[in-house]
Amino acid sequence: MKKSTLLIAALMTFGTVKADEGMWTLYNLPQAVYRQMQSEGFLLPYRDLYESKDAIKNAVVNFSGYCSGVVVSPDGLVFTNHHCGFEAIRSHSTVEHDYMLNGFFAKTLADELPNKDMFVSFMREQKDVTPQLESLGYSRCGKDQQAAMVDSLQRALTDSVRQIDPTLHVDIDPFYEGNRHYATVYQDFTDLRLVFTVPKSMGKFGGETDNWMWPRQTCDFSVFRIYADPKTNGPAAYSKDNVPYHPQHWARPSLEGYQVGSFAMTMGYPGSTSRYISSYGIVERRDAENTPRAQVRGVKQEVMRRYMRASEAVRIKYDSKFAQSANYWKNSIGMNKCIDSIGIIQQKRDYEARLRQWQDSTGFLKGQLSFPLLEKLYARRQERVRTMMYWRETFRRTNEFSTRAMQLATGMEVKGPKKNAAKKYHSFADNSNEWDAALDREVLSVLLKNYREHVDARYLPKFYTTIDTRFEGDYTRFVDYLYTRSLLMKKGAKLYYNTKAYKADPGVRFGQDVMDVFYDLNEGMGAINDSIETQERYLCAAKLRMEADLPHYSDANFTMRLSYGQVKEFELGGKPSGYYTTPESIVEKMNRAAHITDYEAEPIMKELLSARDFGRYTDKTTGQMHLCFLTNNDITGGNSGSPMFNGKGELIGLAFDGNWDSLSSDINFDARLARCIGVDIRFVLFMMDKWGHAHRLLREMGL
Template sequence: MKKKTLLLAAMMSAAAVHADEGMWTIYNLPPQVYEAMQGEGFKLTYDELYNGDNALKNAVVNFSGYCSGVVVSPDGLVFTNHHCGFEAIRSHSTVEHDYMLNGFYAKTYEEELPNENMFVSFMVEQSDITGRLQALGIDNMGSKEQAALLDSLQNVLTDSIKGIDSTLHVDIDAFYEGNRYYATTYQDFTDLRLVFTVPKSMGKFGGETDNWMWPRQTCDFSVFRIYADPKTNGPAAYSKDNVPYRPKRWAQVSLQGYKDGDYAMTIGYPGSTSRYLSSYGIKEMRDAENAPRAQVRGVKQDVMIRHMRADEAVRIKYDSKYAQSSNYWKNSIGMNKCIDSIGIINQKRAYEARIKAYQDSTGYLKGKLDFDKMKELYELRFEDVKAMMYWSETFRRTNEFCTRAMALDRMEVMGPKNKKSKQYILFSDNSDEWDEALDKEVFAVLLKNYREHVAQKYLPKFYATIDTQFGGDYTKYVDYLYKNSFLMKSEEKIYVNRKSYLKDPGVQLGLDMLEIRSMLRDNIMRTSDSIANMEKFLCAAKLRMEEDMPHYSDANFTMRLSYGQVGGFMLGDKPSGYYTTAESIVEKMDKGDRIIDYQAEPIMRELLSAPDHGAYTDPVTGKFQLCFLTNNDITGGNSGSPMFDGNGNLIGLAFDGNWDSLSSDINFDSRLARCIGVDIRYVIFMMDKWGHADRLLKEINAK
C-alpha cells in the first residue's frame, strides 16, 4: 500500500510539471521531471543522460563563453550557430578572401583555421556545496565578502582537482538567487579551428528583418574542430603539432526528422533569466534598463549601417559588432512590449500578495522579507540605474576613443622600474578592427544623445568644455580629440609620469567618464546588497510555499536541460505551423530586390528550388524542411544548443526564439514561447550540395 501511495504522489507531482517549461540542472534532475520526460517520449536511462563517459551531456559544450555547441564526430567536429562563429569568420575575412560573404570550407586538416581567444568547455561533474559555504558564514556577508569567499573556495577546489587532473578547473555559481551554491568541474580546450561556414546570406538569412520572428529559414550553423595534445588527447595551447580531439561521446546526427508532437530536448548553456525577480525588479528592468538600451543602440546603429553599406571594408570590420548590438536592441524592445501586453508586473504583484499571505500565516522569513522595504529600495536607486545604462550604452565599447580612454588605468606600464620618467604605456595597432569616420560620427552622435536623456548631475565635466570651447558642437569636439590626443597614436610610447600626460584631452575625458561611473556605482551599491537579500528571501519563500513541486533555478550559463515537444502556436487567429520549407525561402529570395536581408547568391536559389531534395526530404510531409519550432525553454546562451529527439539523436540546433517569447526571461508563457531551430537535414544538405564537404559528411556519418 505504501509503495502505491508513493507512486501516485510521484505521478501527481509529475503532472504538475510543465513539460515545456524549465531549465533543469542535470546532475540532480528531480525524479518527477525525469518521469515526465519519459512520459513525453524520452527513451534514454538517466545514466545514459548524465553518468559515465558515454553520457549524452558529454557531447555538449560551452562554446567560447557565450554560446553552446555539440560534438558530432569521433574527430572532434563541433556544430554551433553561424552567429556564434561569426566573429571567428569575420576575423579571418578580408576584402580579397571574404569568408563572411563567400563561406569557407577547409578541404584538409591543414586548411582549418585557428582562432585566438576561443575555446570549448566540457562539464565533467557538478555538486551542491551550499552547506560548506553556509558553515563559512556566506549568508551573513555582503556582496564583496561573498565574492572573496567564493573566489577563495573556488581556488581551493581547483587546486584539489588539478592534483588529480591538471587540465580541470572548478567554478562556483549561485543558484536560486543565492539560496544554493553548486561547484562545477570543467575541462577547457583552447585550440579551436574553423572548418566550415556557409555564406552570410544563408547563415544570417533574414537578418534583422526576421530576427526574433517566425517563420524562419535561416541556415544558422558553423563548424569547428577541437584540437588536442597528440600524446594525451587533452587540452593544449595552439600548436601545429596538435591533432583532432577524440571525444568520449559525440552526438549521432539523424536524418529521420520529427513530427508534430514529438519529444524534443535541448541541452546547453542558457545565459541569464530572472523568473524569480520581484515586480519592482521587473519595473526597473523595463524602464531603467531595456528602454535606455534600445534607445541608445537605435541611434548608434543608424550611423553604423549607413557607413557599412557604403564601404565593403567597413562592413567586414563592423558586421559582428552590429549584429551583437542589434540583437539585444530588438530583444529589449520586444521584451518591454510583452511585459506590457501580458501585464506581467501586475501578475507578479498578485503572486507576491499570495506569498505575503503565506508569510503572514506561517511566519516564514518574518522580519526579513519586507515588500514595502523592497519597493522603497528599488525606488531609491531607479534614476541611478537608468543613468548608468545610458552611460554604459554611450561610452562602453561604442567607439575606439572611449575604449582607449577607459583602459588607461588598467594598462600594463612598461619601461624601467627605477626611472619613472621613462615608464610608458602602448596601444597596439588595431586599425583593422575599426573605421575612423564611423567611429567619430558614432561618438559625436552619442555624446549629444546622452546629454538629452540624463539629468545635469550625470554629465561628465567635459560637457562644459564642449560648450565653452566648441560652442556645443559635438563633431568639432570629437575631431579635436582624435587630432590632438595621443590616445589615437598606436605603437607610440605614452609616458605616464610626465606633465603632458594629465593634460592630454583624451586622458581628461577618461577621468571625467570614470568619475561619473564611480559616482553611479557608489549610489547603486548603497542599496544593492539589501535588494539582493530581499530577492533571495522572495525566492526562498516561493520555494517553501511550493515545496511539494520541483523548481529550476534561473539560468546562469551553467549546463541546463529543457524538454517539450515539436509544435507551433497561434499567430493571432491562425496556426503558425511547426516547420518552414524550401519553397518559403525561395519566395523570400524573390523579394531580395526590395528587402536586403532576403538577398542570396543565385546558386542558393537554384539548390533550394530543386524539384527533388532526395534523402533530405521529410518522409511524412514530403517537404524539404528548413527550420522548426518546439516549446523548449531557452534564452540567450542557448544559441547553438543541440536539439535531440527521444533517442538522443541530433535533429537540430537552437538559434532563436519567437517575438512572443521575448518576455520569457522573466515569465514563461507556454502558449506563446517557442524555440526556433535549424533542421539538421538543412545543415547537412548545405554541407553536401553547396559545400561538397565529402570528408566531413563521411566523418559525421549521418543516419
C-alpha cells in the same frame, strides 16, 4: 487529504501545467521531471543524461564563453550557430578572401583555421557544495567574506581535481538567487579551428528583419574542430603538431525527422534569466534598462549601417559589432512589448500578494523578507540605473576613442618598468584593422549629443562645458579636436604617466571626466544593491518553501542545463504558426530581395533550394525538406548553438532563436507563446553536401 496524496496531486499539476518550462541541472534532475520526459517520448535511461560514459552531456560544450555547441564526430567536429562563429569567420576575412561573403570549407585538416582566444569547455561533473560553505559559517558572514570563502573553496577543489588531471578546473556558481552553490568541474580546449561555414547570406538569412521572428529560414550553423595534445588527447595550446580530439561521446545526426508532438530536448548553456525577480525588478528592467538600451543602440546602428553599406572593407570590420548591438536592441524592444501586452507586472504583483499572505500565516522569514522595503529600495536606485544604462551604452565599448580613453583612466595598458614610475607609459597596439576612423568619429559625435538629451545635467561629464564654450555646442568639431590633438589614436604614440603632456592630452581628460560620472553614479549604491540582492534572495527562498512539493529549477547562469518539450506550433495572429518552414518559403523571400536587402542570397542558393527533389534530406512525413522548426523548449541567450535531440538522443537541429511573441521569457515563461526556433539538421547537412561538397565531413559523421 494525506500529504502523500497532496504531493501526487501537485506533481500531476506540475506535469500538465509546467511540463515544458524549466532549465534543469543534470546531476540532480528530479525524478518527476525525468518521468514526465519519458511520458513525452524520451527513450534513454536516466544515467545516459549525465552519469554514463555515453551520457548526452559529454557531447555538449560551452562554446567560447557565450554560446553552446555539440560534438558530432569521433574526431572532434563541433557544430554551433553561424552567429556564434561570426567573429572567428570575420577575423579570417579580407576583401580578397571574404569568408563572410563567400563561406569557407577546409578541404584538408591542414587547411582548418586556428582562432585566437576561442575555446570549448566540457562539463565533467557537478555537485552541491552549499553544506560545505554553511559548515564554514557562510550565512553568518558579510558579502566580502562570503566571496572570499567561495573563492577559497573553489581554489581548494581545483587543486584537488588537478591532482587527478592537471587539465581540470572548478567553478562555484550561485543558484536559486544565492540560496545554493554548485561546484562544476570543467575541461577547456583552447585549440579550436574553423572548418566550414556557409556564406553570411544563408547563415544570417533574414538579418535583423527576421531576427526573433517566425517563420524563419536561416541556416544558422558553422563547424569547428577541437585539437588536442597528440600524446594525451587532452587540452593543449595551439601547435601545428596537435591532432583532432577524440571525445568520450558524440551526437549522431538523425535524418528521421519529427512530427507535431515529437519529443524534443535542448542541452546547452543558457546565459541569464530572472524568473524569481520581484515585480519591482521587472519595472526597473523595462524602464531603466531595456528602454535606454534600445534607444541608444538605435542611434548608433543608424550610423554603422550607413558606413557599412558604403564600403565592403568597413562592413567586414563591423559585421560582428553590428550584429551584437542589433541583437539585444531588438530583444529589449520585444521584451518591453511582451511585458506590457501580457500584463506580467500585474501577474507578479498578484503572486506576491499570495506569497505575503502565506508569509503572514507561517511566519517564514518574518522580520527579514519585507515587500515594502524591497519596493522602497528599487525606487531609490531607479533613476541611477537608468542613467547608468545611458552611460554604458554611450561610452563603454561603443567606439574606439572612448574605449581607449577609459582604459587610460582606469590604469589599463600601462607599460614600462614596474619599479620606475617616471618611465611608465600608456600605448595601444595597432588595431586599425578592427575599426574605421570616420565611422568611429561620427558614432562618438551622435552619442555625445544623444546622451545629453536623455540624462539629468548633473550626470554630464565636465567636457560638455568645453563643447558649449569652446565649440559652440558643435559635437562634430569637438570630436574632431579630440582625434586631432590627442595621442590616443596616434599609431605608436606613448603617453608617459603623470607628465605635463599626459595631463594636457584631451583624450586623457575625456576619459577622466567620463569615469568621474561613473564613480558619481555608483556613490552610495553598494549598500542599496546589497540590500536588494538580499531581499530578492529571501523572496526566492520564500517561493521555494511555499511550493516545496513542486520541483523547481534555478535561474540560468551559463551552466549546463536541460530543457525538454515537444515539436509544437503556436497561435500567430489568431492562426496556426506552422511548425516548420520549407525551401519554397525561402525562395519566395529571395524573390523579394530587391525590396528587402536581408533576403539577398547568391544565385546558387536560390537554384539549390528550388530543387524538386531533396533526396535523403526530405522529411518522410511531409514530403518536404524542413529548414527551421519550432519546439516549446525553454531557451534564452547562451543557448545559441545548443543541440536539439529527439527521444533517442539523436541530433535533430541546433537552437538559434526565440520568438518575438515571448521575448519576456527571461523573466516570465508563457507556455502558450514561448517557442525555440532551431535549424533542422537535415538543412545543415544539405548545405554541407550540395553547396559545400564537404563529403569528407559527412563521412566523418557516419553519413
